[in-house]
Amino acid sequence: MTETPAQLGGGLKTIKRALYVLETVASAQIPPTTRDVAVALGHNLSSTYNIVNTLVGTGYLSKENNGALRVGTKVALLYGALVRGSDFARMFRHHVDNVSAQSGETVYLSQKIANRVVIQLVREGSHSLRVTGLDVGYSGQEDRRASGKAIMAFLSPQENKAILRALHPEDSNAETDSRYGRLEPALNAVRTAGYAFDDEEFEPGICCVAVPYFNADGTVAGSLAASGPAVRVAALRSAVRDAVQQAATDISRTLNAPPSTQDTA
Numbered sequence: 275m276t277e278t279p280a281q282l283g284g285g286l287k288t289i290k291r292a293l294y295v296l297e298t299v300a301s302a303q304i305p306p307t308t309r310d311v312a313v314a315l316g317h318n319l320s321s322t323y324n325i326v327n328t329l330v331g332t333g334y335l336s337k338e339n340n341g342a343l344r345v346g347t348k349v350a351l352l353y354g355a356l357v358r359g360s361d362f363a364r365m366f367r368h369h370v371d372n373v374s375a376q377s378g379e380t381v382y383l384s385q386k387i388a389n390r391v392v393i394q395l396v397r398e399g400s401h402s403l404r405v406t407g408l409d410v411g412y413s414g415q416e417d418r419r420a421s422g423k424a425i426m427a428f429l430s431p432q433e434n435k436a437i438l439r440a441l442h443p444e445d446s447n448a449e450t451d452s453r454y455g456r457l458e459p460a461l462n463a464v465r466t467a468g469y470a471f472d473d474e475e476f477e478p479g480i481c482c483v484a485v486p487y488f489n490a491d492g493t494v495a496g497s498l499a500a501s502g503p504a505v506r507v508a509a510l511r512s513a514v515r516d517a518v519q520q521a522a523t524d525i526s527r528t529l530n531a532p533p534s535t536q537d538t539a
Contacts (some may be wrong), residue, residue, distance in 0.1 A: 288299035293327050297333060297344070304443045305342035308373060318411075338374075349411065362504045364527065368398045369521040370500065371498035377500055382407040384421045385496035389440040390414075391422045394496070405480055406502040417441060417457055420472035420484035421499045428486055428494035434461070469515060470497075474504055483515045488531035494510040495529060498522045 282418065300309050313323035326343065329335040331349030367384055373395040374381040383395040390413040398406060416422025416437055426434050431527070438450050438457075445453065464470045472482040484499035498521055500514050526535060 276350075287324070291315070291316060291321070292329060294327050295322065296334060296349075299343045300345050300349075303440075305344050307339070307343065310398055311343065321449065326329075344515075366525055367395055367401075369439075370395045373397075373514075373517045373521050374399060374497070375501075376517045377509070379500040379502040379506075379510070379514055382408065382421060382501070383496065383500045384425070384499065386425050386494065387413075389437045391416045391419070391425055391497070399502065401502070403503050403505070405482075405503070415441070415476060417453075418472070418476045420470040420482040421471075421475070421497045422465055423457075423460060424470040424486045424497040424499070425494050426483035427461040427470065428488075449518040469519060471511065471515075472501075473507070479504050481510050483510050483518055485515075485518050487522045487525040488529065488535035490530040490532075492532050492535050494535075496532075498525065 277334070292316075294315050298314055299306060302310075308323055308326045309319060311317075311326070312319045322514065326335060326337070330337050330346070331347045336344050336346045338344070349422060359511050362451050370381045372385050373379075378399050378401045380399040381397045382393050384391050386392075386395050392413045393408060393410050396408065396410055398404060405521055416426060422437075425435065429437075434457075435454050438453050440523065442450070459518045469483055469485045472480075472484075477481065480501055481504050482501040483501050484497045486497050498518055500510065501519050502514070503512050506514075
């Protein structure tokens with residue numbers, strides 16, 4: 275994308291180019307290198323390196339050892355500010371707060387966005403020993419997280435394979451099919467139970483229960499989850515699970531989901 279002076283307007287060229295770089299990295303199916311970004315935008319390679327290094331240094335991009343670029347954790351601050359002011363946050367925050375208050379555990383409300391399960395709201399638990407570290411805007415490892423599996427259980431095989439391809443872009447189609455085959459029994463179990471349980475799969479010492487909520491057309495919209503240390507696994511499998519299920523059902527009702535979908539929560 276080569277800009278003319280007229281297209282750039284009166285704004286600072288470097289700032290606009292930095293935004294173009296962020297957009298290019300964020301929208302790439304496979305993490306690009308700096309050279310890939312420069313070619314895609316029609317920018318000078320040297321100036322693109324300068325922009326990328328600045329964005330990496332400030333946390334808005336991250337660079338892997340092989341030079342691949344990904345969106346950095348600092349972007350979550352911007353996303354969090356956007357979400358906090360959204361109708362979505364205002365509509366469902368009290369459900370998140372109520373479950374956290376009842377259970378004392380950290381509670382997450384996630385939403386399916388394209389091929390990702392993205393945390394939209396977080397309420398940290400009140401226990402002295404509690405789960406921290408996942409912020410608004412986080413996505414990834416959907417095939418390991420309870421929040422992800424609670425949603426994937428109600429998607430088609432094609433949709434799930436698209437999620438797996440986004441998570442593991444290096445896989446061939448055969449490897450994606452194999453990965454999905456290994457995951458399918460766990461997703462079947464989630465559909466039967468109506469909830470997903472992560473027993474230290476995502477993080478050693480941490481357990482999580484997650485329940486899906488649904489749109490008015492019956493499609494899965496997202497999940498509500500509560501996470502706590504493994505020493506409280508019994509409560510997470512009983513009273514905490516019940517609180518999460520009730521809140522997820524209430525969210526589905528707010529979204530006018532069909533009664534048949536509410537039965538799974």
